[in-house]
Amino acid sequence: MSNQREAIANLVVFLPMFMGTLLEGKRINTKLRLNYSEKRTLMYIYNHGGRTMTEYSKRVGLARGSFTTVADSLEDKGLVGRVPGADDRRKCMLVLTEAGKEAAREIDSRFKKHIAARLNCLTEEELEDLKNALVTIETTREKLRDRGN
Amino acid sequence: MSNQREAIANLVVFLPMFMGTLLEGKRINTKLRLNYSEKRTLMYIYNHGGRTMTEYSKRVGLARGSFTTVADSLEDKGLVGRVPGADDRRKCMLVLTEAGKEAAREIDSRFKKHIAARLNCLTEEELEDLKNALVTIETTREKLRDRGN
DNA sequence: ATCTAAATGTTAGAATTCTAATTATGTCTA
DNA sequence: TAGACATAATTAGAATTCTAACATTTAGAT
Numbered sequence: 480m481s482n483q484r485e486a487i488a489n490l491v492v493f494l495p496m497f498m499g500t501l502l503e504g505k506r507i508n509t510k511l512r513l514n515y516s517e518k519r520t521l522m523y524i525y526n527h528g529g530r531t532m533t534e535y536s537k538r539v540g541l542a543r544g545s546f547t548t549v550a551d552s553l554e555d556k557g558l559v560g561r562v563p564g565a566d567d568r569r570k571c572m573l574v575l576t577e578a579g580k581e582a583a584r585e586i587d588s589r590f591k592k593h594i595a596a597r598l599n600c601l602t603e604e605e606l607e608d609l610k611n612a613l614v615t616i617e618t619t620r621e622k623l624r625d626r627g628n
Numbered sequence: 629m630s631n632q633r634e635a636i637a638n639l640v641v642f643l644p645m646f647m648g649t650l651l652e653g654k655r656i657n658t659k660l661r662l663n664y665s666e667k668r669t670l671m672y673i674y675n676h677g678g679r680t681m682t683e684y685s686k687r688v689g690l691a692r693g694s695f696t697t698v699a700d701s702l703e704d705k706g707l708v709g710r711v712p713g714a715d716d717r718r719k720c721m722l723v724l725t726e727a728g729k730e731a732a733r734e735i736d737s738r739f740k741k742h743i744a745a746r747l748n749c750l751t752e753e754e755l756e757d758l759k760n761a762l763v764t765i766e767t768t769r770e771k772l773r774d775r776g777n
Numbered sequence: 778a779t780c781t782a783a784a785t786g787t788t789a790g791a792a793t794t795c796t797a798a799t800t801a802t803g804t805c806t807a
Numbered sequence: 808t809a810g811a812c813a814t815a816a817t818t819a820g821a822a823t824t825c826t827a828a829c830a831t832t833t834a835g836a837t
Contacts, residue, residue, distance in 0.1 A: 483755045488743040490762035491650060492671070494643055495689050497769040501640060514823075522641070532786060540644050545824045547787055569785040569832045594637040600775040601768070606632045609768050613639035615761035619754065620646040626749040663793075681816060694794045696817055718802045718815040784833075792825065799818070806811085 501597055511556055511582060516541060516549050518586050521558060524575050525583035529562075531570045558582055650746055660705055660731060665690060665698045667735050670707060673724050674732035678711075680719045707731055 513521070519539045524530075527538075536546035550573060553559040558579035564570030575583065598606060662670070668688045673679075676687075685695035699722060702708040707728035713719030724732065747755060 483752070483759055484744040484747050485740055487747065487755065487759050487762060488740045490759065490766060491647070491743065492668075493762070493766045493769060494647055496687065497765050498640070498643055499686075499689050500769050500772050516823080519641075533784085537648075538645065540648050541823095542825055543786070544788075544826075548823080550786095564785090567785085567833070571786065591634055591637045594640065595633040597772065598633050598636065601771065603632070605768065605771065606636065608764050610632055610635050610639065612761035612764035612768075613636060613642070615757050616646050616765075617639060617642045619750070619758050619761075620642060620649050622750065622754065623649050623746065665793080682814085690793095691795055692816070693796075693818075697793080699816095713815090716803070716815085720816065779837085781836080782834085785831080786829105787831100788827100788829075790826090793823080795822065796820090797818100798820105799816100801815085801817100803814075804812085807809090 501594065511558070513556075513582070513586075516545075517553055520546075520549055520553060520573075521575070521579060521583045522586060522590075524559065524573055525580065525587070529572050529574060531564070531572060535573060553579070650743065660707070662705075662731070662735075665694075666702055669695075669698055669702060669722075670724070670728060670732045671735060671739075673708065673722055674729065674736070678721050678723060680713070680721060684722060702728070 516539055520535060523535060523538050532546060532550060533543055535550075536543045539546065539549070541549065550559065550561070553573075554561065557576055559573050559575055562572040562574055564572060598609075601609070665688055669684060672684060672687050681695060681699060682692055684699075685692045688695065688698070690698065699708065699710070702722075703710065706725055708722050708724055711721040711723055713721060747758075750758070
């Protein structure tokens with residue numbers, strides 16, 4: 480029914496606010512001065528290593544041009560390295576250095592602690608509901624991506 | 629259980645990607661050259677009129693300083709007006725002009741059409757699940773906000 | 778083999794957003 | 808009332824991100 484879709488459109492608008500509410504409060508600052516995109520990039524490479532610039536830019540949600548800046552900065556800080564593609568010389572993989580892996584682990588740990596603290600005021604049942612909702616959204620994202628359009 | 633919270637922290641990361649997947653594709657461009665923040669602001673004022681700059685800046689997800697720029701731009705384009713607060717002269721309300729209301733209606737309509745089209749590949753059951761998930765998230769956001777921290 | 782079109786990463790300049798300081802107003806306490 | 812402090816909006820300059828154009832490389836068609 481079209482009603483369903485309109486309701487979804489109205490609800491989607493709140494997702495950025497939800498993110499804001501969840502992240503608000505203390506910043507996750509390491510000694511390195513990493514901005515939000517740099518942290519997201521480190522985390523994503525940590526979990527899905529050895530992909531291309533374009534791939535990572537999509538995942539982090541940046542335009543390719545912007546992502547070049549982020550990769551440059553991370554490389555300058557000694558956290559990632561560029562590896563030229565073997566099969567396709569246009570491509571360029573990003574890999575974490577040892578320092579990069581350590582930074583990623585620390586960011587991950589702090590992020591989880593922060594989220595856990597923010598969720599303190601929810602009951603077990605509410606946590607369960609929230610988790611299921613997030614799973615549904617992630618599943619939907621995959622469907623939208625795979626079924627193309 | 630702490631497991632639940634860690635799972636949530638891992639899932640939350642996908643929300644921006646979901647937004648990206650949903651919004652990707654054609655831009656919603658009116659004759660006016662409005663950026664994303666300007667559109668969000670118009671929509672929010674349209675649905676919740678007569679609030680203050682700070683209130684809107686939070687809703688739109690911008691720093692107060694950044695929001696001043698957005699309000700200036702919308703005012704220059706004749707879409708909103710600033711109304712000095714009656715009780716508190718520090719405050720400043722934003723209201724839509726007639727042109728602003730018309731622009732908001734058009735943006736709303738195009739946004740809904742765009743979302744509906746993107747959701748075309750989902751079944752009715754999947755739509756229902758997605759809607760329920762979004763409702764749960766919005767409910768959770770309100771709880772987090774109200775129960776403070 | 779050659780031509781055309783597409784994909785990858787980069788660059789440059791503009792647009793957007795952030796942080797911190799500033800001004801003006803309001804609130805609270807002594 | 809005076810003083811100290813908090814809040815609302817703005818400003819200025821830096822940081823981040825975007826868009827469009829570019830060079831290089833690859834893929835596909837003829």
